[in-house]
Each structure stands twice: as C-alpha cells, then as structure tokens.
Amino acid sequence: MATAVPTLVVAVALAYANAFGAAWQFDDFASFLAHPATQSLAGWWDALPGIRPLLKLSYALTRELGGGVIAVHATNIAIHALNACLLWALWRRWLPELAPSLARPDVAALLAALLFALHPAATEAVTYASGRSMSLAAAFGLAALVADDIVRVDPSRRRYAWAGVVLFALALAVRETAVAVAAVPLLRAWAAGQSLRVALWRLRGWACVLAAAAVAALATPGYRVFFGVSVATRDLAAQAMGQLLAHGYLFTHSLAGFTNIDPDLRVPAAWSPVLTACAALLVALVASMFAARRRHPWLAFAIAWYLVQLAPGNSLLPRLDLANDRHLYLALAGPMLALAILVVQLRARVLAGAIAVALCVVLAFATVQRNADYRSETALWQATVRDSPRKPRAWLNLGYAYRADGDTRRAAAAYRCALMLDPANAQAAINLDLVAPGDTAPARCPE
The missing domain is CATH 1.25.40.10 (Tetratricopeptide repeat domain)
Incomplete structure (x- = not known):
C-alpha cells in the first residue's frame, strides 16, 4: 500500500498538531532543563558513564542545535510517527503467518498502526517531553525487529543481521526496559507454530548485546544506585499485590483511553476483592493467549506482545509509581493489532469501514483533548x-x-x-x- 506511510504521518500530524505548544511539565525540569548531561554535548560527554546515555544525547543535541520546547515536541512527534510506520511494516510482514485466513492483511496492518498512532494513552510518551525514553527506545527496538525479519526471510542479506544487533543495543542505551524487544521474534515463532530453536539461534547476536549490557549496567554507578533504590522500595509480596492493581488499572483505564499522568494507585495493605478481580483478569489474559494459539495465532501473539512489553516495568522490579500511561506505549500495539483484525474480519465491508473510521476519529479526538491538558502546568x-x-x-x-x-x-x-x-x-x-x-x-x- 503506497499510501500507508503518508497516511500514518498525516494522521499523527493532525492528532498532535496542538502538542507543539505544550509546556514543560513535572520531570522535564530535572531531567531536561537542569540536568548537566542534557545541556550540551560536552556536558553529556562529561557525565559518562551514566544511565540512559543515548536518551540524554538526544536531548543534548536539541539544546546544542538551539532548539527549545517546540523542537523537543516536534522530535517526539516525529519519533511517534516513525514508530507507527515501523509497526505497519512489521504487521504487513507477519500477518500472513499469524492470520493466514485474513482476506485483507494489508488493510489490517494499516488500521492497527493507525489505532496505535492515535490512541490517547500514547500522549504521555509523546506530548510529555520526558516521556521520550519510551518512544525513542521503541523506535530503535522496532527497527531492530524489522531488520531481524528481513534476514529471517532472506538469509543472504546478512548486513541486516548486524543492523538488528546494533539497533537493539541502541534501544537498550535509551531505556533498559527495551530488553523486552528481544522476546518478540520468539513470540512470533511460538504463535505461528515455527521452530523456537531456529528463532533463538538467529538472536545469538542479541544475546551477546544483552550480556554486554548487563556487565555495563553493573559497572555503572548510576545503574547500581537505580536498581538498589528500586529493590529497596518494597518487598516481593507488596510488589505482587501492587502490580496486580497496576495491571488492572492499565487494562481498564489507560488502554480504554482514560489518561492520567499521576494515577492514585497505592500498594494494598492486604488482599481485597479488587485484587481478586485484577488477578482474575490477568489469569484470563494468559489463559486466552494459550487457548487462542492454535485457531487464532494472531490473538495469542497480540496478548503475548502486550504482556511481555509491560513485564520489565510492571512485574518483579519495584517502582515508586505502580503504573503510568507511558509504560503502556509499546505494549499498546498488541491490543490495537487484535482490534484491527477483529474489525477487518467483519463480513460486511461497509460496516467494517464505518467502525474503523469511527475508532480512528474517536481516538484522535481523545488525543487532541489530552494534548490540550499539556498546554500549561x-x-x-x-x-x-x-x-x-x-x-x-x-x-x-x-x-x-x-x-x-x-x-x-x-x-x-x-x-x-x-x-x-x-x-x-x-x-x-x-x-x-x-x-x-x-x-x-x-x-x-x-x-
């Protein structure tokens, strides 16, 4: 579909047109405006080794080139548009395997990318300047997945294998939660009924990057402090109850389009009916993932994508805040893929088209409304x-x-x-x- 990329770019530009004037908010003052590593390239270099060096480099480049708040937001919006295009490229490559009976895989791929691009839950990773860590890591991670799949289809194109390894390393240098990207080729192979051993062997370069990244993190004082503070935040039992609540919130609020930069989520003091409902929801998702694998591999993959992308920040490692909209950013792509396929599968094409347009309009309107909240502190x-x-x-x-x-x-x-x-x-x-x-x-x- 020759018009897919322009369609995605225009859709993002329209939905985020009112985000260019968004003000500095919350963490922006400490992480961007006052942090020595983001003030200039010299400051960035002097701060090495440090946490998330490539993210700080992206901010430092903006400041070095004389860009202000508008330039920062323009960069974030461009990154989001790129991610939508990369997802479209992945879905159109994978849907023939994950949904072989789907009559219009290209349409489903485009709709899935559009729903991701327009969903208001993405605004915290786009309109909020400090949310760039999620979207920029996603950009490198998705590009790595595209490169890996090119080699999978055509093993003679070895240069893409090296490109995938480098891109994955860059994703980790932006944000450590990009580690979840390495599991995606395995999820695709599992859902499509293909050899996990072959997929794992193809990722041996990625495994070396993970090992090197682990050594580098242990050798970096900032990461040792970061993980030390995280581990000391709460015990395992409290973390488990807190994350059950967090997953319930993300699924019923953020995924449903109810955005909030600072949700009132607190670690439960004891088990409650709400936690029972959250646990039941999580169990139902996992059970549905395994049950759908044979007849609906696309659904199994979409659920697995969602859960795996949330795992680094919403599982065992404690965080001060139990959940934030921006942590749903890349995970959002899984449910939007499932929703797009459900719409495209409708036999009545007129009805399917009307639903697709309605979904895009509603999500875009919600995104525009949410962007307006960022106009001032x-x-x-x-x-x-x-x-x-x-x-x-x-x-x-x-x-x-x-x-x-x-x-x-x-x-x-x-x-x-x-x-x-x-x-x-x-x-x-x-x-x-x-x-x-x-x-x-x-x-x-x-x-």
Missing part, C-alpha cells in the same frame, strides 16, 4: 486532581503551578488539601508557609 494538574482527587502529590503540584501563575490564593488552597490528605507532607507545609504565612484557614480540598 496548571491545566495538566487541574486535570490530574480531577482524576486523582485523593492524591496529595497531585494537589502539591497543582499548588506549585498556581504559585508559578501568581495565584497565591488558589496555591494556598491546593497546599491545604495536600496537607489534609497527608499531614506529614513537609514540602506542602513549606510551600503553604511561603504563599500564606501563618495560615489558619480550614484544611479542605476545593472543588
């Missing part, structure tokens, strides 16, 4: 406290945004709410004293 945190009204950090950040706007009355009200929800929040107490010294107003959360 105040707008983003107003949206966040609307969705996480019981989370002290959301009110604390809203208070900071109001204070930056010069609205000390609303800032004080937000800080009071943060203190009511968390009386031990020292930062909220300090900030309240700065905007309202000697404040004695009643603590309550404003509408």
